[in-house]
Amino acid sequence: MDVLSDVLHRARAGEARIHQLIQRPPWSVQFADPPSLAVVAALGGTASVRLDGEAVLLAGGDIALISRADGYTIADAPDSPPQVVIRGGYKQFIEDGSMAGRQLGPRTYGDGLPGSTVVLHAGYRLRGEVGRRLLAMLPGLAVLPAGPRTRQVLELLSGEVAQEEPGQDAVLGRLLDLVLVLALRALCAQPGDELPHWRGALADPGIGEALRLLHERPAHRWTVAELAASAGQSRSAFAARFSRVVGEPPLGYLTGWRMTLAADLLRETEHSVEAVAREVGYADAFAFSTAFKRAHGVSPSVWRRG
Incomplete structure (x- = not known):
């Protein structure tokens, strides 16, 4: 499993909540306690996303990813005052407020009149340290322009949102995951030196393969030489490139990922500290506890108690 798939899989906590708004301007919805990761798409007409005093405009087919926000507003225009608060x-x-709020169908609200804007809003609940790691990989707000691939999936998703059939949650979840992955791929492809390290790392064939191996077998006793061989590079060239592209040395990344996995195992399972240590690659529980305390500031037992 590639790195992005692995992180998304481990970070998910239940199905995403998906709603569709079909509303004539002016309209505005404020999310006072939003999900940790939200996907907003303008399906018909244009929409505005306001976050931290700044507004971005979404044209038809554009997608906005919003993460770690304390609150944001989705509206038909940047200057439309909030009419509804979701809390x-x-x-x-x-x-x-004059915003119509009747239910038009499953997960679909608004007035549904001619000339309405159609906006899709979906929120992901992320769990644990892996969820926090995923959020740290993302900008607070990113807008991905419409493209043929995302437009097709958004049309399917919009059609499914308005249905209520057996297996509906599974269909919606998979389609939304596809939208998210396509958006993240597009984010990786955007140029700019200010982009986080992980995007360049996933686009680099050699470094991407090394990361895949570290995520696939975190308990393995990896060496830099072994990882360099997987990337088809010399040990010194690989180590230098990995540090430059990822932002930390290969074994430092491995230790951080092991401690992330261990933190969630301690909270989400009843495995003993010794078992968790073995699962993330430590034969010695004492060495594991030392590394864990260095990473998280408390011992594994204290962490488990919350």
Whole structure:
């Protein structure tokens, strides 16, 4: 399994919540306690996403990824005042707001009148340290322009959102995952020196293969020479390139990933500390505890107790 697939799989906590809004301007929805990762797509018309005092415009087919936000607003235009606040999963109409809120179908709300904007909003619940690691890989707000591949999937997703059939949650979840992965791929392909290290790493064939091996077999006693051979490079050239592209040395990355996996195993399973140590590549529980405390600031036992 490649690195991005592995992180997404481990970070997911249940199915994503997906809703569609079909509303004539002016309209505005404020998300007061949003999910840790949200996908917003303009399916018909244009929409605005306001975050931290800045607004970006989405044309038809554009996708916005929003992560780690304390709150954001989706509206027909940047200057439309909020009419509805979503907090704790409940919709609250702001006084004198005129936004229509009737349910038009499964997971679909608004007025549904001619000239309406169609916006898709989906929120992912991410869990544990792997979820935090994924969020750290992403910018707070990224907009991906419409493309033929994402447009096709968005059309399928929009059609499925309005249905209520057996297996619907599974279909919606897979389609949304596809939208997210296509968006992240597009993010990786964007130029710019300011982009996080991981995007360049996944696009580099040799480094990408080494990362895949580290994620596929984190308990293996990897050496830099072994990883360099997998990348078809000399040990020194590989080590220098890995550090430059990823942002840390190969074995430093491996230790960080092991400690991330261990943190979630301690919280989500009843495995003993010794068993967790073996699962992430430590034969000695004492050495594991030392490395874990160095990474997380507390011992494995204290971490497990919360």
